Structure formats: structure tokens, C-alpha cells
Amino acid sequence: MPELPEVETVRRGLDSLLAGRVILDVHVHLARIVRQPDVDTFTTLLRGKRIERVRRRGKYLLIDLDGWTLVSHLRMEGRYGVFAADGEVAPHTHVRFRLDRGEELRYRDVRQFGTMDLLPTVELDVHRGLAALGVEPLADAFDETELEGKLRSRSGAIKGALLDQSVVAGIGNIYADEILFAAKVHPERAANRLTRNQTREIVRATKLILAASIEQGGSSVKSYVDGFGEQGQFQFALRVYGRDGLPCDYCGSLIRKGRVAGRGTHVCVACQTPPRGARITSRTGSE
Structure with missing residues (x-):
């Protein structure tokens, strides 16, 4: 599963590719990827929206668009990429966002565990996953x-x-x-x-x-x-x-x-001294 550094790297790349772009249309090929709202409302709301920026919170990607935010969790193997709209579509591509300038943002997920939620930006604090997150480890508040x-x-x-x-x-x-x-x-x-x-x-x-x-x-x-x-x-x-x-x-x-x-x-049990009763010790065999 991508962790914070991987999600942050994806965020930086997507922000450079997407900021200022307009979503012309959306095609959802696997409905369960979209958790809220329903797929028809999801696609309708996104049409014509301008992408303002791509943020990150924990392992979530937050794509801000004209007062709405797409909250995306990659889970095990979700990945995004920007491609020519008329180019070959890879297997397991479940959501396609048609952009201006003849390109598409595509979401591909072999394991199909990733999720997308579209909420008004002002209501992000009611998103259950985001609301439960602790402090960002790279923030000054983490000490x-x-x-x-x-x-x-x-x-x-x-x-x-x-x-x-x-x-x-x-x-x-x-x-x-x-x-x-x-x-x-x-x-x-x-x-x-x-x-x-x-x-x-x-x-x-x-x-x-x-x-x-x-x-x-x-x-x-x-x-x-x-x-x-x-x-x-x-x-x-x-x-x-x-x-x-x-x-x-x-x-x-x-x-x-x-x-x-x-x-x-x-x-390394020499560098990391095991506490009493630990199962991983110098006698532990490799699995």
C-alpha cells in the first residue's frame, strides 16, 4: 500500500499536471470505486469543473475543484496517470476524467480496493476517514x-x-x-x-x-x-x-x-533490544 511518501510524490506530480485543467466529462467503469455520491451525480457534478490543486492528508489525495473536493484513497495498488484521450486504455482502468487539451486523467486499480468520495470542500470534516486522522508527521505539531x-x-x-x-x-x-x-x-x-x-x-x-x-x-x-x-x-x-x-x-x-x-x-535485535517476552529475538528464524 502506498504510504505517506508515495502519496505525497503522486500528489506533487498530479498537481503539476492538473492544476488549472478543466474536466470535460467523466466515465466510471467500476461503480463501487465511487462511494459518494451515486455515480450519476458524481459524473454530473464533475463535468465542467476546474481543478484548483491537489493536496494530501495522510494517505488520502484531495483534488480541489471549484468548491468541491474529490477524496481519493489508493489503497493497495491504485494509481493515476495523464494520457492522450485517444490512446490505448490499460486493463483495470476504472475511472477516466476527460480533460481539456485532448488528455485524460485515468485511475487504474488491479486490486479494486481504492475509493473516491466527492464532497463540498466546506464539508470535508464530516468525511469519516479524514476526521479520524491524527497529526501529520512532517508538521511542526508532531513532536x-x-x-x-x-x-x-x-x-x-x-x-x-x-x-x-x-x-x-x-x-x-x-x-x-x-x-x-x-x-x-x-x-x-x-x-x-x-x-x-x-x-x-x-x-x-x-x-x-x-x-x-x-x-x-x-x-x-x-x-x-x-x-x-x-x-x-x-x-x-x-x-x-x-x-x-x-x-x-x-x-x-x-x-x-x-x-x-x-x-x-x-x-535487528542487536540494535533494537527486545523487551521481556518479545517474540522477535535473536532466536527468531527468518520467514
């Missing part, structure tokens, strides 16, 4: 005090807390592993038992890693490409994710893989 407050009542694993979008928006499995490795915090450590310094290191690592990934276009671990169809490059900088059984770049110990919060999790 150790903010994170400590969110973790105070959470006795579960810190990795699960980082994956909870109500704690901090935009972090998924890849970056949770990378952040905790950089902060030298084992992912099974109880969230409300972190020291102040550990919390500070998680915040610091979050900002550095997400910013670095955005700079490199995100991580193309599976099928992700940006708005121009280009792969990201940050996967070549990953220190633990996807490296189970390989030596840690810092200490040489083998990276171990287990499951935390229901997700495959990568750890």
Missing part, C-alpha cells in the same frame, strides 16, 4: 509531547500504535519498521512504556526518513509508480524492511522477521 500524549493509554506494541492512523497520519508497514530501527526501539516494546528519549528519537527518525523518501520519490517495493509512471528509489535505502536474513548495515547481526500487530515486521 515528542504530541506523541507521548497519544501513547499514554496504549499498552500494546509501539509498532501497532504507529500504524494507527489516529495516532499519526500516513505511516504504514514499511516506514514503521524503518523508523523504529533508526530510533533503536524494538517494535514489540509497549507504547506507553517508552522513555522520553525513545519517543524523541521516534519523532526525529519519522521526520528524517519520510522526508528522505519523498526526496527520492518514495519506495517502489511492489507496484507503486508516481503520477508520471516513474518508480521511486528509496527502496534502495531501506535498512531493515525486506532484508530478513541479511546482515544489519550497522552491526552485522542478521535481520529477523516476525509478526507484530498482524504485520510482517523486520528487526
Whole structure:
């Protein structure tokens, strides 16, 4: 699933391609992608609308158009691209926005998990997904005090807390592993038992890693490409994710893989000391 750096990279590309363009028509080929309003109303409302800008909130893309906002979540494999309107249409293209200048914005989604909601911009706060989001991790408001407050009542694993979008928006499995490795915090450590310094290191690592990934276009671990169809490059900088059984770049110990919060999790147990009762330890085999 695209995480914050990938969605931000897509946003930047789409904003440069779409700002100021006019939607002439819309064709929806898979109705369930559009959650609200109904498909007929969706297409009618979008015809003739001018795209003002493309924003991001957490993992959501927000396309602002003349008082309305299209809220799009890519989920597992959703992707956007701008193509010549008379060009060949790739399989699994579910929504086509015909633009001025003979082009189309196309949404393609092999897994069909992505969603679109069209709301008046002034009513975005009633969108259930957006309303539930926590602080943006690259914002000044995300600091150790903010994170400590969110973790105070959470006795579960810190990795699960980082994956909870109500704690901090935009972090998924890849970056949770990378952040905790950089902060030298084992992912099974109880969230409300972190020291102040550990919390500070998680915040610091979050900002550095997400910013670095955005700079490199995100991580193309599976099928992700940006708005121009280009792969990201940050996967070549990953220190633990996807490296189970390989030596840690810092200490040489083998990276171990287990499951935390229901997700495959990568750890260097020499750099990230396991808490008592941890399942991922030096005895854990690679999966």
C-alpha cells in the first residue's frame, strides 16, 4: 500500500499536471470505486469543473475543484496517470476524467480496493476517514509531547500504535519498521512504556526518513509508480524492511522477521533490544 511518501510524490506530480485543467466529462467503469455520491451525480457534478490543486492528508489525495473536493484513497495498488484521450486504455482502468487539451486523467486499480468520495470542500470534516486522522508527521505539531500524549493509554506494541492512523497520519508497514530501527526501539516494546528519549528519537527518525523518501520519490517495493509512471528509489535505502536474513548495515547481526500487530515486521535485535517476552529475538528464524 502506498504510504505517506508515495502519496505525497503522486500528489506533487498530479498537481503539476492538473492544476488549472478543466474536466470535460467523466466515465466510471467500476461503480463501487465511487462511494459518494451515486455515480450519476458524481459524473454530473464533475463535468465542467476546474481543478484548483491537489493536496494530501495522510494517505488520502484531495483534488480541489471549484468548491468541491474529490477524496481519493489508493489503497493497495491504485494509481493515476495523464494520457492522450485517444490512446490505448490499460486493463483495470476504472475511472477516466476527460480533460481539456485532448488528455485524460485515468485511475487504474488491479486490486479494486481504492475509493473516491466527492464532497463540498466546506464539508470535508464530516468525511469519516479524514476526521479520524491524527497529526501529520512532517508538521511542526508532531513532536515528542504530541506523541507521548497519544501513547499514554496504549499498552500494546509501539509498532501497532504507529500504524494507527489516529495516532499519526500516513505511516504504514514499511516506514514503521524503518523508523523504529533508526530510533533503536524494538517494535514489540509497549507504547506507553517508552522513555522520553525513545519517543524523541521516534519523532526525529519519522521526520528524517519520510522526508528522505519523498526526496527520492518514495519506495517502489511492489507496484507503486508516481503520477508520471516513474518508480521511486528509496527502496534502495531501506535498512531493515525486506532484508530478513541479511546482515544489519550497522552491526552485522542478521535481520529477523516476525509478526507484530498482524504485520510482517523486520528487526535487528542487536540494535533494537527486545523487551521481556518479545517474540522477535535473536532466536527468531527468518520467514
